[in-house]
Amino acid sequence: MARGDRNNRAHKPRRDIYQEVTSRILELLDAGVAPWRRPIKRSAHGDGMPKSFSTGKNYRGINVFLLAMTSWAHGYESDYWATFNQVKKNQGAVKKGEKSTLVVFWKQATTKDKESGEEITIPVLRHYNVFNAEQCEGVNAPDQVDEEVQAEPFIPIEEADSIVTNYANGPLVVHIGSAAMYLPSTDTVRIASPDRFEARESYYATLFHELVHSTGHKSRLNRGLNEAPAPFGSLDYSKEELVAEMGAAFLCATAGISPPTIEQSAAYIDGWRKKLKDDKKLVVQAAGQGQRAADHIQGHEWSNRTQMPNRPPSYIQS
Numbered sequence: 001m002a003r004g005d006r007n008n009r010a011h012k013p014r015r016d017i018y019q020e021v022t023s024r025i026l027e028l029l030d031a032g033v034a035p036w037r038r039p040i041k042r043s044a045h046g047d048g049m050p051k052s053f054s055t056g057k058n059y060r061g062i063n064v065f066l067l068a069m070t071s072w073a074h075g076y077e078s079d080y081w082a083t084f085n086q087v088k089k090n091q092g093a094v095k096k097g098e099k100s101t102l103v104v105f106w107k108q109a110t111t112k113d114k115e116s117g118e119e120i121t122i123p124v125l126r127h128y129n130v131f132n133a134e135q136c137e138g139v140n141a142p143d144q145v146d147e148e149v150q151a152e153p154f155i156p157i158e159e160a161d162s163i164v165t166n167y168a169n170g171p172l173v174v175h176i177g178s179a180a181m182y183l184p185s186t187d188t189v190r191i192a193s194p195d196r197f198e199a200r201e202s203y204y205a206t207l208f209h210e211l212v213h214s215t216g217h218k219s220r221l222n223r224g225l226n227e228a229p230a231p232f233g234s235l236d237y238s239k240e241e242l243v244a245e246m247g248a249a250f251l252c253a254t255a256g257i258s259p260p261t262i263e264q265s266a267a268y269i270d271g272w273r274k275k276l277k278d279d280k281k282l283v284v285q286a287a288g289q290g291q292r293a294a295d296h297i298q299g300h301e302w303s304n305r306t307q308m309p310n311r312p313p314s315y316i317q318s
Contacts, residue, residue: 021253021262022287028266029273029283036267039202040178040192053082053133053141063103070101071132075177075190078133080141087131092139100129154194160204160255167297171214180206182213184226189214205252205261212247215293216240241272242283246290251297
């Protein structure tokens with residue numbers, strides 16, 4: 001090789017993958033992206049609405065929120081819930097150590113009016129405790145039927161898997177349930193099994209998103225995630241979601257799986273960007289922290305890139 005060729009190569013600017021990804025996402029946002037869709041496949045036997053095991057009817061009101069949030073936090077895949085007595089009546093048993101979830105309802109009660117002495121009917125708030133079907137033994141809910149079609153064996157993507165396994169002092173990753181989340185209080189990522197995803201690339205993109213969240217832990221880049229949690233949908237929560245998805249997009253590009261995932265990233269980012277009044281600058285600012293997070297996961301020292309002026313405060317698990 002001629003000396004001039006070596007000099008020309010030495011002065012060739014280094015490719016900035018992070019900038020390429022940021023530019024591409026901004027282009028997609030300008031062009032308009034399809035709505036984001038969930039990459040994790042649900043069970044063919046459930047629709048996600050909490051149901052009574054005894055009646056099969058959907059719960060209503062605040063109980064939908066109470067039971068759905070419990071399922072989400074613990075990774076329950078069954079939609080069905082039963083009381084201790086209902087489980088026992090069906091020749092089943094609650095697994096040892098399992099905790100119940102509160103369900104409330106209004107019941108009409110008869111009492112006497114203090115002034116007139118007449119009998120009147122008033123609504124009284126009552127409650128009882130239920131267990132998810134997955135907390136029980138010896139009972140099978142309608143959505144716990146064994147799948148007839150076996151999932152194809154998951155084959156890891158070497159470059160993406162290397163990023164995950166080489167994340168030094170990273171969080172514990174647990175495969176459970178039908179959702180994905182980062183739990184700052186225990187420094188744990190919970191994610192559905194790889195074979196539950198529509199594609200291998202979707203699995204890694206989702207896992208990268210949660211791993212970027214984990215960089216905000218006080219033991220790492222300290223974005224305040226394990227302090228007082230920010231409410232879902234708040235400004236701080238929304239900004240952290242932008243950071244996580246930008247960081248995930250960078251890691252996907254590094255792993256060579258960007259083409260199948262970048263439109264999904266743009267769609268997800270667009271949803272949170274709209275909650276922040278469509279401020280495109282926030283996407284660029286989030287890219288700064290996303291770059292730092294991606295570098296941290298890969299074990300690179302933070303380079304002299306443009307940094308966000310202040311770290312966002314606390315954040316709850318996603």
